[in-house]
Amino acid sequence: MNRRTLNLRALPVPHPMTRADRVPAQRYYDSEFYAAENELLWPRVWQMACFLAEIPHPGDYITYNILDKAVVVVRGDDGSVRAFHNACRHRGVELVRGRGNLRSGFICPFHGWCYGLDGVNTFVYQPDLFEESNRRPEDLNLVPCRVETWGGSAFINFDPNARPLHDCLKTAARYCDPMKVEGLWPEWWLSCRLPTNWKLAMDAFMEGYHVMQTHPQLFPSGASRQVYRDVSESVASMERLSAQLAVGHVKKVDPRMFVDQQLHMMRSVSVGMAGLIHEKDVRIAEGLRNIELPDDFGGAIAGWTRALHDAILTWNSNQGIDMPDLHAVDAQGLTGITFCFPNYFLLPYLSSGAAYRVRPLGPEECLFEIWSLTRYPPGEAPPAPLEPEPMLADDPRWSLIPSQDFSNLPSQQRGLHADGFEYMRLSDRIEGMIGNYQRLIDGYLAGLPHEHLVAAMQQVCGHTECESRDIGF
Numbered sequence: 001m002n003r004r005t006l007n008l009r010a011l012p013v014p015h016p017m018t019r020a021d022r023v024p025a026q027r028y029y030d031s032e033f034y035a036a037e038n039e040l041l042w043p044r045v046w047q048m049a050c051f052l053a054e055i056p057h058p059g060d061y062i063t064y065n066i067l068d069k070a071v072v073v074v075r076g077d078d079g080s081v082r083a084f085h086n087a088c089r090h091r092g093v094e095l096v097r098g099r100g101n102l103r104s105g106f107i108c109p110f111h112g113w114c115y116g117l118d119g120v121n122t123f124v125y126q127p128d129l130f131e132e133s134n135r136r137p138e139d140l141n142l143v144p145c146r147v148e149t150w151g152g153s154a155f156i157n158f159d160p161n162a163r164p165l166h167d168c169l170k171t172a173a174r175y176c177d178p179m180k181v182e183g184l185w186p187e188w189w190l191s192c193r194l195p196t197n198w199k200l201a202m203d204a205f206m207e208g209y210h211v212m213q214t215h216p217q218l219f220p221s222g223a224s225r226q227v228y229r230d231v232s233e234s235v236a237s238m239e240r241l242s243a244q245l246a247v248g249h250v251k252k253v254d255p256r257m258f259v260d261q262q263l264h265m266m267r268s269v270s271v272g273m274a275g276l277i278h279e280k281d282v283r284i285a286e287g288l289r290n291i292e293l294p295d296d297f298g299g300a301i302a303g304w305t306r307a308l309h310d311a312i313l314t315w316n317s318n319q320g321i322d323m324p325d326l327h328a329v330d331a332q333g334l335t336g337i338t339f340c341f342p343n344y345f346l347l348p349y350l351s352s353g354a355a356y357r358v359r360p361l362g363p364e365e366c367l368f369e370i371w372s373l374t375r376y377p378p379g380e381a382p383p384a385p386l387e388p389e390p391m392l393a394d395d396p397r398w399s400l401i402p403s404q405d406f407s408n409l410p411s412q413q414r415g416l417h418a419d420g421f422e423y424m425r426l427s428d429r430i431e432g433m434i435g436n437y438q439r440l441i442d443g444y445l446a447g448l449p450h451e452h453l454v455a456a457m458q459q460v461c462g463h464t465e466c467e468s469r470d471i472g473f
C-alpha cells in the first residue's frame with residue numbers, strides 16, 4: 001500500500017485528516033474543532049491522572065482536572081485505588097482540592113456530609129430535613145469514575161464502555177514493561193503554561209528531526225568528522241552522519257573521541273533537561289572514560305553500550321535497587337520515547353527517565369508537565385513532589401532543552417494562522433506519529449466504535465519517531 005495515499009476517505013469531522021502526511025492548520029486553533037475534541041475525545045480516553053507514588057498510603061488522594069471536570073483519585077484502606085467525580089451529592093461542592101491525606105474519609109466543607117474512602121456516604125446532617133426520595137442511601141454515594149493502573153500511574157476514563165486500559169496501551173506496555181517503568185519514581189515535577197494548542201506541544205516531542213536545529217549543543221561542531229574517520233567531506237551535519245551510519249558507510253572510528261562524544265551527549269542531555277539521563281548515570285559513564293574499544297563503528301557502539309549497561313546495573317544492584325535488564329531491552333530495540341494516546345509520554349532511559357503530560361486549557365493554550373523519574377532502594381524514596389505552579393514558556397528557570405523547545409512553540413502557533421498556510425506537511429518517515437495520532441483523533445470525533453479505536457491505538461501508541469501507518473480508517 002502506498003503510504004502517501006493512506007486513509008484518503010475523509011471522516012465526518014471538522015477539518016479532517018484527508019492525508020496521513022498533511023495536518024490542516026485549523027485543527028490547532030478552530031473553536032469548532034476544539035469543542036468537538038472536548039465533547040467526543042476527552043470523555044472517552046484513558047488519561048494519566050497521577051503517579052501511584054503520589055498516593056502511597058490509605059487516605060492519600062489527588063485531584064485531576066481536565067477541561068471542566070474534576071476527579072479525585074484516592075488510596076483506600078484496602079490499598080486499592082479508586083476514583084470519584086469530585087462533587088458532594090448534596091449541592092455539588094468539590095470535596096477536596098490538590099493533594100492530601102484523609103485517613104477517615106471526606107467531609108464536605110459546606111454542610112458536613114461525609115463519605116468513606118470507598119465513596120460510601122457515611123453521614124448526612126439532620127437527614128429528617130430531606131424528603132425521603134432525596135436521602136435514599138444508595139443515591140448518596142460519590143459517583144465513581146473508572147480508574148485502572150499501569151506503569152506506575154493511575155489512569156481515569158469517563159466512559160463506562162471504554163475498553164480496559166491495558167487493551168488501549170498494549171503497544172506502549174510492550175516497550176515500557178521490560179524497562180520496569182512501574183519502578184520509576186517522580187523526583188521533580190515542573191509545568192509550563194504554553195500559548196499553543198495542546199497538540200502542537202505534543203508534536204514537538206514526537207520527532208527528532210528538530211534536534212539538529214533546535215538543540216545544536218547536543219552535537220559538538222566538527223566532532224563528528226574527527227570521531228568518524230572515514231566520513232566523507234560532504235558530511236556537514238550530524239543528521240547526514242546519521243544517514244551514513246544507517247547505510248553502513250561509516251566504518252572506522254577513533255575510540256577515544258567516540259567515548260568523548262558519548263560522554264558529551266550524555267552530559268548535554270542530563271544538564272539540558274536537568275534529568276532524563278540522570279546525573280547518577282552520567283557519573284557512572286564518566287568512570288568508563290578510559291575503556292578500550294575497537295575502532296570499527298559497530299564494535300565501538302556495542303562495546304560502549306555493554307560496558308555502560310554493566311556499570312549501571314552493578315551500581316544499582318549494590319544499592320539494592322531493582323533494575324530492568326538493560327542488555328535485553330537494548331537487544332530488542334525497545335529503548336525510546338513512548339507515546340500513550342492521547343497525551344502522555346514515558347521516556348525510560350538507562351536507570352531513570354522522564355514523563356510528559358499535556359492538557360488543553362483552551363483552543364490555543366495548554367499545560368505541559370515534565371517529571372524527572374528515577375529509582376530508589378526499597379523504602380528510601382522521598383515523598384513525591386507537589387504539583388508545581390505553572391511557569392511561562394520564557395521563564396529563565398527552564399533548563400536549556402525545554403527552553404529551546406518552548407521558544408519555537410508560541411511562534412509556530414502564530415504562524416499557523418498565516419494566510420496561505422493550509423496544512424503542515426509531514427515527513428511520512430520520521431514525523432509519521434503526528435499524522436497517526438491526528439487520524440485517531442478523527443476516529444473519536446467521528447464516533448467510531450471502540451473496537452476500531454482500540455485497534456488503531458495499537459498502531460498509534462509506541463515509539464514516537466515512526467512512519468505513517470495504516471490505522472484502519
Ligand code: FES
Nearest residue numbers: 088090091108111
Ligand atoms: S454541598 Fe456538601 S454537604 Fe452540602
Ligand SMILES: [Fe+2]
Nearest residue numbers: 204214215405
Ligand atoms: Fe526538543
